Amino acid sequence: MQTAHLGALNEFCWMDVKTHDVPGTTAFFSAVLGWRFAVDESDWRRATKIFADGRRIGGVSDLSSPLYPPGTPAHIAYYLAVDDIEARTEAATTAGAQLVLAPFDAGDQGRIATLIDPVGAAFSLWQTHPSNRWSPSARAPQRMVLSCPHPEQARRFYQDVLGAVPSCADFIPVHGPEEPAPCWELVVSVDAPDAVAARARGLGHVMPDGPDRVGEQRLTSPDGLTFRIRAAAP
Numbered sequence: 001m002q003t004a005h006l007g008a009l010n011e012f013c014w015m016d017v018k019t020h021d022v023p024g025t026t027a028f029f030s031a032v033l034g035w036r037f038a039v040d041e042s043d044w045r046r047a048t049k050i051f052a053d054g055r056r057i058g059g060v061s062d063l064s065s066p067l068y069p070p071g072t073p074a075h076i077a078y079y080l081a082v083d084d085i086e087a088r089t090e091a092a093t094t095a096g097a098q099l100v101l102a103p104f105d106a107g108d109q110g111r112i113a114t115l116i117d118p119v120g121a122a123f124s125l126w127q128t129h130p131s132n133r134w135s136p137s138a139r140a141p142q143r144m145v146l147s148c149p150h151p152e153q154a155r156r157f158y159q160d161v162l163g164a165v166p167s168c169a170d171f172i173p174v175h176g177p178e179e180p181a182p183c184w185e186l187v188v189s190v191d192a193p194d195a196v197a198a199r200a201r202g203l204g205h206v207m208p209d210g211p212d213r214v215g216e217q218r219l220t221s222p223d224g225l226t227f228r229i230r231a232a233a234p
Helices: 022-033 085-094 151-162 193-202
Strands: 012-019 036-039 048-052 055-062 075-081 098-105 111-116 122-127 143-148 169-173 184-190 216-220 226-231
Touching: 012 022, 022 036, 022 048, 022 055, 022 193, 075 184, 085 098, 085 111, 085 122, 085 151, 098 122, 143 151, 151 169, 193 216, 193 226
Parallel strands: 012 055, 075 122, 143 169, 184 226
Antiparallel strands: 012 075, 036 048, 048 055, 098 111, 111 122, 143 184, 216 226
16 A cells, blocks of 8 residues: 655654563663653553653553463563554555554554564554654653664565654664564663663663664663663763
8 A cells, every 4th residue: 555654753652661560660760761750640540651851751551460461571662653543554564564453442542553563573553642742852762773683674664654764763783593582672862871871780780782883872671671872962
């Protein structure tokens, strides 16, 4: 099918930190990155939301909930804003993606679908109100990275599905049997990367093995959630 250019819609707009240890994970990201966590008392689910620089950037989900199958590993789910979720989901499966969750209504938050792209990375599509998207003026998050053996294949997939490659996305090559499974990783700009990494080490967490880029460091949370940090622009 032919896709139209989506402009600013083809952006990552939300993340859901899915963890087995909500107190430990929120304490880690608060201490290391300065993120603020708050329970939304107006929401019947009493969802925990994440704020960076005073702007909402995501939420936290407890994997102990019966909503999740036993043994579901901790991970961060990333959402791409789209204009027509049925059409984009169809385009994704036609282009080789595996459908995990067909488009469904998420209460008053819009419609969501979850897929695995042809290189093996999971992602979600979200048709929602603009108020639920990351603000471009927020200093964190800044970019997303997908490291995989076939980055150009991944780039073409998102180009075909969305009409344009997300402007905040980077695709980098990795090779070797020891490389982790492909997944999207968050890139956060911080004022003092070495100090941030030192805080993570001070909490007993080591730097994970994996593909690094010049000027970036990879960190991991107590529950194994990996992300990247880099120096903020002056």
